[in-house]
Amino acid sequence: METIGLTVLITAVLLFAAYAPAAVSAQNVFPLNNSNNSSTASLNSSSKTITIPQGNKATITTANPTAAGQTNNSQGNNRTGFANISNLVIKDKTFPIKYNITNGKLLGIIGDKDKTTLVLLLGSNADNGKLSVELPRNVIDSKGQGNTDTKFNIKIDNKDVDYKEIGTNLNARILQIDFGKNDRMLEVTGTEMTS
Numbered sequence: 729m730e731t732i733g734l735t736v737l738i739t740a741v742l743l744f745a746a747y748a749p750a751a752v753s754a755q756n757v758f759p760l761n762n763s764n765n766s767s768t769a770s771l772n773s774s775s776k777t778i779t780i781p782q783g784n785k786a787t788i789t790t791a792n793p794t795a796a797g798q799t800n801n802s803q804g805n806n807r808t809g810f811a812n813i814s815n816l817v818i819k820d821k822t823f824p825i826k827y828n829i830t831n832g833k834l835l836g837i838i839g840d841k842d843k844t845t846l847v848l849l850l851g852s853n854a855d856n857g858k859l860s861v862e863l864p865r866n867v868i869d870s871k872g873q874g875n876t877d878t879k880f881n882i883k884i885d886n887k888d889v890d891y892k893e894i895g896t897n898l899n900a901r902i903l904q905i906d907f908g909k910n911d912r913m914l915e916v917t918g919t920e921m922t923s
Contacts, residue, residue, distance in 0.1 A: 810862060818922060823867045831857040832907065844868065844921040848914040850907060857907040862900045870918035881917040
């Protein structure tokens with residue numbers, strides 16, 4: 729029953745994201761960054777917060793990396809080359825998730841502790857989308873015997889998909905996942921997740 733409720737809520741967020749831009753002011757719309765003619769999606773200087781009740785509480789907060797306390801230049805805190813940050817809130821704790829995306833938008837991230845899963849909501853109207861995301865080990869990880877790294881289980885719209893792990897260190901794992909224009913819900917399931 730909880731899975732059905734989560735699916736309904738995610739669908740509602742996606743419908744809101746699809747139809748709301750026409751009804752809201754331009755400052756709340758997720759524009760494409762056309763300054764360098766790339767297809768990388770970015771957010772403007774305002775932030776967008778969507779709150780979805782799920783069990784105790786789940787909040788999706790997506791903010792521009794140049795908002796207060798965040799940076800997107802190589803001289804600041806973000807030295808990994810990621811241009812965007814989406815804040816994941818779990819039990820009133822905020823975890824910045826760094827990412828890059830082409831041919832799409834990351835609308836938000838929800839944590840499902842019971843399933844050790846992060847649900848990433850995608851918006852795309854083009855094929856050949858690519859998401860590179862840095863997953864902090866203190867948020868989600870996938871471990872096997874002997875505390876060795878194992879593969880995450882990745883699904884897009886309930887279908888298993890493959891991915892590339894393009895980086896790893898003591899603090900994070902970096903995944904690269906391809907998606908298409910009709911893909912909306914990307915799930916990353918590990919073996920352990922923050923509480």
